[in-house]
Amino acid sequence: MLVAPSILxxxxxxxxxxxxxxxxxxxxxxxxxxxxxxxxxxxxxxxVVVEKVAAIASKPLDIHLMVKNATFFVDLFVxxxxxxxxxxxxxxxxxHRLISYIRNQGIRPSVVLNPHTSEDLLKYILPDIxxxxxxxxxxxFGGQKFILSMIEKVRNVKNIILAKNPNCLIEVDGGVSDxxxxxxxxxxxxxxxxxxxxxxxxxxxxxxxxxx
Numbered sequence: 001m002l003v004a005p006s007i008l009x010x011x012x013x014x015x016x017x018x019x020x021x022x023x024x025x026x027x028x029x030x031x032x033x034x035x036x037x038x039x040x041x042x043x044x045x046x047x048v049v050v051e052k053v054a055a056i057a058s059k060p061l062d063i064h065l066m067v068k069n070a071t072f073f074v075d076l077f078v079x080x081x082x083x084x085x086x087x088x089x090x091x092x093x094x095x096h097r098l099i100s101y102i103r104n105q106g107i108r109p110s111v112v113l114n115p116h117t118s119e120d121l122l123k124y125i126l127p128d129i130x131x132x133x134x135x136x137x138x139x140x141f142g143g144q145k146f147i148l149s150m151i152e153k154v155r156n157v158k159n160i161i162l163a164k165n166p167n168c169l170i171e172v173d174g175g176v177s178d179x180x181x182x183x184x185x186x187x188x189x190x191x192x193x194x195x196x197x198x199x200x201x202x203x204x205x206x207x208x209x210x211x212x
Contacts, residue, residue, distance in 0.1 A: 001181065002191040003208045004029035004062050004171070007053065008044060008142045009195030015049070016056050018199070025204035026212075029062040029083065031173070031193045033142075036067040039091060040140035047076045054080045062193075064112065064173065066139050067091070071098055078105045086110035086133045086171075089121050099128050110171070114139065115147050119157045126164040131191075132157055137174030143196045146175030151183050158188030178210045 005027050010018035019030060032050055037043040054061055061082035067073045070087045077085065085102050089111045092098055102109040110131035113119060115138060122132060134154055137144035154170060161168045172184055173193035184192060192211055201207035 001185055001189070001212050002028040003198075003211050004031035004191055004193045005198040005204075005208070006031040006033055006142065006173070006193050006195035008033045009199040011199070015053070019053055019057050021204055022198065022208070023058040026208050027059055027198075029191070030057045030059055031062045031064065031195075032082075033139075034063060034065050034067060034073060034077070035140065036073070038068045039088065040066045042140045047080060050077060050080045054082075060084075062086075062171075062191075064133060064193075066112075071101070074098065074102060074105075078107065082107060084108045084110050084131055086112045086131065088112045088114065089125070090114055090117055095125055096128060099125065103128075112139075113153075113157075115150060115153075119153060119160060122157065122160055123164070126160060126168060129165070129168060131169040131171055132161070133171045133173055134189075135174055136172050136176065139174075144175055146177070146180055150174075151180070151187050154184060154187040154189055161188075176211070181211050 005022045035042045035044040062084045063082045064086045065073050099109040108130040112133040136150040169190040171191040172189045176192045176194045177197045198207045
């Protein structure tokens, strides 16, 4: 299992130190939640901060755009050279065009499913993406409780992936901890996003290792 701590739960007064610490503790990706206050009722960080994170991080960036007008935001974050950019399937009207654009920038494209969004919507886009991000909480805030029915959803997504694009990864974001990690792994998850669980721990390396 790969682990991507979300800096949404980090100490923003010491963000550089926090990013260095999770990288040194053995994380696989640095997960960055970008919120615009419109798609979700919260505001987080913009490209100026993410550029600084990219400069200090020794692990690749994994950027999750919780925004309206995703194409505009993709252009803002392309210079940060993340490995993944994830966009919400619920928001984008011309998804194939945007996915192709992301890939042409040398970035691996990913789509996100909110908890209520059916995995059936993946059918026609799955051959063109490198990852599906399954939200296991409603997006917008950290520290929420894991929605148990998302384990079944991960299993369903895995079955669709095996039929359509076996190389596609599954990432799960929201309420992930040592209490549900085994079930998520068994269901087919490849990467987990963990904010509160990692940054709320006194030992980042131990927390990451417990998920892996």
